[in-house]
Amino acid sequence: MANFNPPLTCQLTTRYRLSALHLLARPELSPEQNAQHFVHCGKLHGHEYGLEVTWEAEIDPRSGLCVQREKLNDLVEEKILKVFHKQKLNDIVSNTSGEFLAREFLTRLIREERGHSVVQVALQETHKNRFLCRKEDLEK
């Protein structure tokens, strides 16, 4: 059997907080259908989301960093927090489910850093649920 050793990888994850309003409702559905699908999530409410952004890169031999913290913080601030923090999410995106938001956030972060290096977003909506989107998921 071949001795297969996958390469060693370094990923740095930083957690941010994002407080926002939303409700789950689809405009094409009737009020009854929306109520059936989304129950109490169909009422306007808010969360303090935990946003975990994962960056993958080799460790720079001079600095010992795979990413400068300020660079990652600035990217998330510019692309996500400035746009979504303290806002009503439904005014910005068409679907505000955790699944969709994780995908949306990763897409916005990857666009900025084409070719590398944000590889995953995890969005914690409450202490009971957490949504993950990996870079490869965007192809599906």
Place this chain on the structure above:
Amino acid sequence: MTSLPWARLARRTHFSCGHRYYSPQMSEEENRKTFGLCYSEHGHGHNYVLEAYLLGPIDPVTGMVINLMQVDEILKKVTSELDHRHLNFDVPAFAEQVPTTENIARYCYGRVLEELNQLQSPVQLSSVRLYENEDLWVDYGQL
């Protein structure tokens, strides 16, 4: 002969130490620009949390991949080399490289691997996760 089922597990420990983000290869200006607040005269400290992620076949007698006491011994040995020290001055591995979270995670991965290999067990180390605090962590290994 039927192959044994495999499983993955993680074990956690913690240690506290001081460090300073400073590279002698950089000018003061570049150090300041690269490391921001982490570049200061004396440095600062963290309560690190280290998790080791292991995988291997489940022993048919014990039902375990590895006895957690053995994992604890390894983690204790590795972290005792770092615990309550100033990494830049007290740990030879960081005399030449900056003790960033990335480099400490890589160091821990290498040391846990060395110790695990001494056991001559089929258990493998897949990766380690090192939390600098609850809002910043590094995964290093086969991810």
